[in-house]
Structure formats: structure tokens, C-alpha cells
Amino acid sequence: MKKSTRKVGKYEVGRTIGEGTFAKVKFAKNTDTGESVAVKVLAKSTILKHRMVDQIKREISIMKIVRHPNIVRLHEVLAGRAKIYIILEFVSGGELFDKIVHRGRLSEDECRRYFQQLIDAVSHCHSKGVYHRDLKPENLLLDSYGNLKVSDFGLSALPQQGVGLLHTTCGTPNYVAPEVLSNQGYDGAAADVWSCGVILFVIMAGYLPFDEIDLPTLYQKINAAQFSCPFWFSKGAKSLIQKILDPNPKTRIKIEGIQKDPWFQKNYVPVRPREEEVNLDDVRAVFDNIEDQYVSEQSTVDEGGPLIMNAFEMITLSQGLNLSALFDRQQDYVKRQTRFVSRKPARVIISTVEAVAESMGLKVHTRNYKTRLEGISANKVAQFAVVLEVYEVAPSLFMVDVRKAAGDTLEYHKFYKNFCAKLDNIIWKPTEGLANSSFLRTMTC
Structure with missing residues (x-):
């Protein structure tokens, strides 16, 4: 090993x-x-x-x-x-998107707290002249205390001297502002505000305001801001979302307006980051x-078998050092919960995974007990890829960690559920008595 x-x-x-x-x-x-x-x-x-x-x-x-x-x-x-x-x-709490997938919509008070933290972070970025340009729930992480953390600045932009508008079309289609799609130049701050509005809608509704299989229809709906709020949205939340999802960037509410909105202001405690000297x-x-x-x-890698997962690494699968998150499958904030345990030999696990993936029409690449599966997304417009890696937890007991490498997160969760169903013969499901005493019971599908 x-x-x-x-x-x-x-x-x-x-x-x-x-x-x-x-x-x-x-x-x-x-x-x-x-x-x-x-x-x-x-x-x-x-x-x-x-x-x-x-x-x-x-x-x-x-x-x-x-x-x-x-x-x-x-x-x-x-x-x-x-x-x-x-x-x-x-950041140990996983993606905000995972929480939505597992629970559906979140409570309005919880959504407001996340949205307040998001707006504070985005406002700080804009004050430094930074525009994120790819804001979506997958890029919002949660720490062990449930606080939101913005990540992935790979598509972010800094203003160029003498250039007022940005011109690069980027981001994830469902969260992109209409003016970004028009290729006419756009204000990075206004585009980020639009994405924040889509995020607020998603965490409150449990689904996207703009969602179509084909991109032309999706773009039409975004350009027309064609959406409707579900009945459970409060009057204040609905009013704010409509001000944010204004297709005209010039009349769209700005960050300062959002922060003064009565719905946003409820229980709002603004964060005051301390100024630090930045050394590059x-x-x-x-x-x-x-x-x-x-x-x-x-x-210090010794060849010969799957990676050995030590106790400390297993703890990191939980939320911080709260081990109950690792042991209890019913807790919603476990990161993705996309792992399972098998008592089959590692070679059997890999060969079974390869056979099932090929039967699903996926390309398979395996090396050193690590397998990458590749295919085309359901909407036929992007690549979809998943990586599986086998770890030895104990003699004759292996954990298979499955994670998205490319593609849509919601599609990934659907894939994982279907994939696990086809791997039923190698997934270990502890007996009732053992399940009550063994922490590994929670790592099965």
C-alpha cells in the first residue's frame, strides 16, 4: 500500500x-x-x-x-x-450548492444571512476594483461555522486604465447578466449584482429563475428577464429580486441600494475587514x-496499492472537527456526500467502476487506483467529467471518493445517484446492529 x-x-x-x-x-x-x-x-x-x-x-x-x-x-x-x-x-463546510441540492430551498432568514455575507464580500471586491464575473453557488463555500466564503477568482477582472467597460464574455450561462451576452461591453459591478440576484433566487426557490435545455431559449429568457417568483417568497424578497434582475444595467439596483433595502437590512451586521498591507x-x-x-x-509515496487514509485525513472529511458530520448521513452540510465504502478488493472496485462507466457511454482513464470518467453533459453543450479514487481505510475496507472534475453540479449529483445504483453489488451496507455502532455506516450510498 x-x-x-x-x-x-x-x-x-x-x-x-x-x-x-x-x-x-x-x-x-x-x-x-x-x-x-x-x-x-x-x-x-x-x-x-x-x-x-x-x-x-x-x-x-x-x-x-x-x-x-x-x-x-x-x-x-x-x-x-x-x-x-x-x-x-x-474551508471545511463544502459548497453552498450542495446544501441546496440536499435540502432544496433554504429558509428565508438563512438565505438573507448568506446573501448579506455575499453582498459584503462582493462590495469589498468592487471597492478594490475587482469584478468576480463567475458568481454562482458552486463558487460559494461554507466554513465550519456556516459562514459564506467566496472562491474561484479565475475569471475575475481588474479595470484597465482608460477602459470603462469589460468585453470578455465569461461566466456560467444561467447566472450571466444579459449585457454580458450582448458583446457590447458591460459594467463589471452591475454584472456581478445580477449574478448575486440569481443566487438569491436559487437559494430561496431551490431552482434557477432562468433554465432551459437549449442555449438560445435560455438567452432569450435572460435578455427579457422572464421569470416569476414562487408564492413562498415574501413581498420584500420579491421586490428586491425584481430590482436586481433588471435587464437594463443602468436602472438595475446597485450594491449600495441593496445594502439599504429594508429586506436586506433585517438583522444585518456589516463586516468591517481590517486593512492589511498586501505583499506580492x-x-x-x-x-x-x-x-x-x-x-x-x-x-513519501510508496507504490503498490491504493492510498492509505489516516485518521487525521478522515477527520477532515467531516465539518471541521465535528465528527458527527462524518458519521451521520442525515446531516445536510457534509460536503457532497459523494463517497461510499466497499469490502471488495481494490482491483475489483476499479474493474467494476470501469465496466459500469463504459456501459453508460463514458470514456474511462485509470491509473494507480484513480479513475477519470468523461462524457458530454445532458444539454450537449459542455464536457462532463468525474474522478474516483480508492483509499484504504482499514484492511479489507476501502473508501471510494467521487468528485466532479467538470460540468454542472446538479447534473453531477444526478449522475452520482444513478452511478451508485449500478454499483450496488460492490457497495457495503452495514447490518442494522453494526450500523448503529460503526462510523463507517454513514459513508455508504
Whole structure:
């Protein structure tokens, strides 16, 4: 078996907790302080090949500039010989989207609190001249106290001298403002406000205000702001959402207006972030000398089998150190809950996963007890990808971690439920008596 640790500078880097097209996110621990962090790992060769140096450098610089209690904090940037390591705040509560998927709509008071935190974070970004441009529930994380944290500034923009409007069409279609789709130039602040309005609608309704299978129809509805609020929205919430989802960016309510709105003001305690001196020396050191600046890297991986998951890593699957979140499947805030346990040999687990995926028409790539499944999304307009990794929890007991690598989160949840049904013969379901005493009972589908 092999252990999943790597030492990068003062950080002990462990299991993968997220994966994208160009980067992996891994859990890590600061060996000096014991603090848990998330490490975004990017290959230098990929950055250079795809000419992403300026984009990544911009994203990192922006995250250092916009320090706020409701924004994921970037601690520092390190470079190894072949990789770049972005050290981020570890946010243990999962995505806000997962909470919506598991519970449907949230209570109005809960929605208001999340929305207040979102607006505070976005307002702070705008005060620094930063526009996020990809605000959606998947990019809103929750910490162990249930506080919202804005993440993923990969599409964010800083104003250019002498240029008033932005012109890049980007973001997720369902959350994008009409003027962004028109290719006529747009105000980044007004576009972010629109996305915030869609988010508020989603968390209150449990579904999207604009949602069509084909993009032309979707764009028509967005351009016309064609939506209706469900009956359970209060008068105040409905009024505010209608002011935000105004298709005319010039008459759309601004951040300052939202913060003064009576519905928004209820129990509102504005956050006052302390001013900090921002030092970008580490960013310059990494990217201005991308070929030769590096920190020490020590791998402690032993080949031969699935990764061994130690007790500390298992704790990180729960919400902070509250172990009940790991052990109780009924709790809504467990991150995705997309993992299951099997008592079958690791080789059998992988071969079964491959066979089921192929029967579903997915492309399969397997290496070292890690499998990537790829296909086309349900709306036929984007790629859909899932990564499965097998971990040894104990002798003859394995946990399979499943996570979205590309595609829509709601579609991912539907896929996972269907996929688990087809893997029923390898998923371990403890007996009634054992289920009451074993913490692993909760990790099954």
C-alpha cells in the first residue's frame, strides 16, 4: 500500500479534495502551526504550454488584494521544480450548492444571512476594483461555522486604465447578466449584482429563475428577464429580486441600494475587514522566474496499492472537527456526500467502476487506483467529467471518493445517484446492529 503524503516547504500535503482541468486541490497541514490548509497544485509545464502565466498570476494577485472574512484567504505561493503551490484557507463546510441540492430551498432568514455575507464580500471586491464575473453557488463555500466564503477568482477582472467597460464574455450561462451576452461591453459591478440576484433566487426557490435545455431559449429568457417568483417568497424578497434582475444595467439596483433595502437590512451586521498591507513579492518570485525558483519537495509515496487514509485525513472529511458530520448521513452540510465504502478488493472496485462507466457511454482513464470518467453533459453543450479514487481505510475496507472534475453540479449529483445504483453489488451496507455502532455506516450510498 502507499501513503499519500508529500512535504512542500513547511506543508505536509495529503489527499486530493478537488480537481479541475488545469489544477488539483489537496488537503495539507502546516507543520509549524498545525493549521489545516488547501493547496492548489499547478504543473509549470501546463501553465507554460497553455500560456496561462498572466492569467494565474492575475488570479493570485487578486486573491491577495481582496482580503475579507467572507472571501477564501490566500496565504502564500510557493514553487517547486515542476509545480506551483497556491496555499489557501481550508474551508471545511463544502459548497453552498450542495446544501441546496440536499435540502432544496433554504429558509428565508438563512438565505438573507448568506446573501448579506455575499453582498459584503462582493462590495469589498468592487471597492478594490475587482469584478468576480463567475458568481454562482458552486463558487460559494461554507466554513465550519456556516459562514459564506467566496472562491474561484479565475475569471475575475481588474479595470484597465482608460477602459470603462469589460468585453470578455465569461461566466456560467444561467447566472450571466444579459449585457454580458450582448458583446457590447458591460459594467463589471452591475454584472456581478445580477449574478448575486440569481443566487438569491436559487437559494430561496431551490431552482434557477432562468433554465432551459437549449442555449438560445435560455438567452432569450435572460435578455427579457422572464421569470416569476414562487408564492413562498415574501413581498420584500420579491421586490428586491425584481430590482436586481433588471435587464437594463443602468436602472438595475446597485450594491449600495441593496445594502439599504429594508429586506436586506433585517438583522444585518456589516463586516468591517481590517486593512492589511498586501505583499506580492512571493507572486513575483514564482512567476517572474517560473523556470528556476523552487522550494524543497519531499515525496513519501510508496507504490503498490491504493492510498492509505489516516485518521487525521478522515477527520477532515467531516465539518471541521465535528465528527458527527462524518458519521451521520442525515446531516445536510457534509460536503457532497459523494463517497461510499466497499469490502471488495481494490482491483475489483476499479474493474467494476470501469465496466459500469463504459456501459453508460463514458470514456474511462485509470491509473494507480484513480479513475477519470468523461462524457458530454445532458444539454450537449459542455464536457462532463468525474474522478474516483480508492483509499484504504482499514484492511479489507476501502473508501471510494467521487468528485466532479467538470460540468454542472446538479447534473453531477444526478449522475452520482444513478452511478451508485449500478454499483450496488460492490457497495457495503452495514447490518442494522453494526450500523448503529460503526462510523463507517454513514459513508455508504
